[in-house]
Amino acid sequence: MARYLCPQCAVHYRASQFTAYNAQSEAWEPPRVSVPQRVARAVRALLGATGRDRDRERREHLEMLRLGVHHRCPQGHRMPAEFLRRETVPIGLVGPSSVSKSTYLAVLLHRIVGMTDLAPMGLTFTVEEHSRAVYQRDYVTPLAMRRPPEQTRLERTSPLVVRMHRDWAPEDDVNLLFFDAAGEGYRDARSSADLNPYLTVMAGALVFCSPVNLAFAPGSGFALPEGIEGATAPGAGTVVAALQSTRTVLERRRDPIPTAVVVAKCDELAALEARRPHPGQSIPLDPGFYGNEEGYLARQSRWPYDLLAAHGQAILAEVGRFSLLTRYHAVSATGCAVNNLGLFERIAPIRVHEPLLGLLHDMGLLEGAAASYHRDTESVAGQGTYGG
Known part of the structure; x- marks a missing residue:
């Protein structure tokens, strides 16, 4: 039934x-x-x-x-x-504070709702009526003022319900329910489940980390952003703690949860690329759902993937304990950090849609799309799991 x-x-x-x-x-x-x-x-x-x-x-x-x-x-x-x-699909944003979860969601929705970026793929999105006030107040208005959205509060925040229409299935729309898991603020897994019951029904997860959550060895060619010392940086522990809390809530789930890992604020290390002693060995880039976009690949380059593969293994291992991890993405939510006035100098997201498209693909919600719209899944599957 x-x-x-x-x-x-x-x-x-x-x-x-x-x-x-x-x-x-x-x-x-x-x-x-x-x-x-x-x-x-x-x-x-x-x-x-x-x-x-x-x-x-x-x-x-x-x-x-x-x-x-x-x-x-x-x-x-x-x-x-x-x-x-319609089916309702809850998607959780999991990770510690200050990793641009809310900013990423604001930019993503601006691109897919306001600018209909994915319409050429046959995907259009509208914010559900009862979510519009929250969407306008907490996401649209801050970005219009070039400010990041407010940090998620400890108490349960209102989820955003976005209706997804697929041209190839016009009578089978889907509700995407986005919620911020904010697992780092809870005392334990029980309080996490009590305060955020959406975790117990989560169908897909976007896991966030940033350069300060990675472990850089001397001579790696990478360093933390200016003003942050390695000894005082949060490290992977805060991300792992949030993931462990989430996994405890989900431990009764036998089916793996589709997940995309997002490295936010990776552009803060862009200036270090020229200082790297060797190009290094990259894992395969996510080919993307757009076809051949050499311009995007050139802008993003391979080094953020090296960053996570070499220095984020603890995070990837913890994700793998509850997830069907098929890809990870190194994107920046805004293209820049805020300046000393708390404003974005510019907002230039890089391939910000990819994590969402990865989840939709893994949840079977892109089945039936035209072959030109997304990757050849068999060829990608043959490459093995990204990050592993």
Whole structure:
């Protein structure tokens, strides 16, 4: 029996547990269907929907929209429009503080919602009605003022629900529910689960770290940003602690969770590239879903991947304990750090869509897309796991 996730209380309910109301908040029930009609529809569903069935479903759907029909969960939370027609996929942003999780999400949504960057791939995104106020206040406005979003608070923050439309599956939209796990602020795994129940239903994870979370050996050719000493840098411990808290909450899950690891603020080390003694050996770059984009690859170069492969093994190993790690990405959320006024000098994200596309691919949500839209999965699978 189908179960649906309430995006506000993070609990799955059966469809029969939701109550329907019209625009006047009066209880609403669909027109009664006779027993012979139900049997006939069940038979046709087994044989495959006909054009007449699809026309009937569209008429019923339009009538519900006209009446303003919406559903509420057993706790009284109002569901997004057309809620029971869409799957909801929770995606967690996992990592310690000050690794640009909120800034990354703000820039990502600006690119895919505001600028429709992925429309050529057949993907368009809209922010769900009840998330628009939070999206505007916490993400759009700060970026418009060239400021980073406020740091995530310890208490549970409101998730953002973004509707994803796929041209090749026009009647099968998906709700992407983005939430900040903020696992570093919780005392233990139990308090993490109590304060952030979305962790227990997480379907995919974006794990964040930055150069200060990596371990640089003398002579490596890399160094921490100016003003941060190696002895006082947070190191990998804060990232590993956040991941361990997350893994404890998820320990009953038998299926691995698709994950992309993002190295944020890697541009802070860009000036060090010329000081490297040797080019080093790179693991394969994520080929990307865009086809041949030599310009992007040249701008990003291979060195951020060397950075994580050589100095972030503790992080990758911890991710591998709960995740289906198929790729990792070295991108910067903003293209620069804030200046002494707390402002971004420029906002130039590099391949900021790649981690999300990787998760969508691993969760099977890009199946059916045109072959030109994304990678040949068989050839990529033959390369083995990135970072391993």
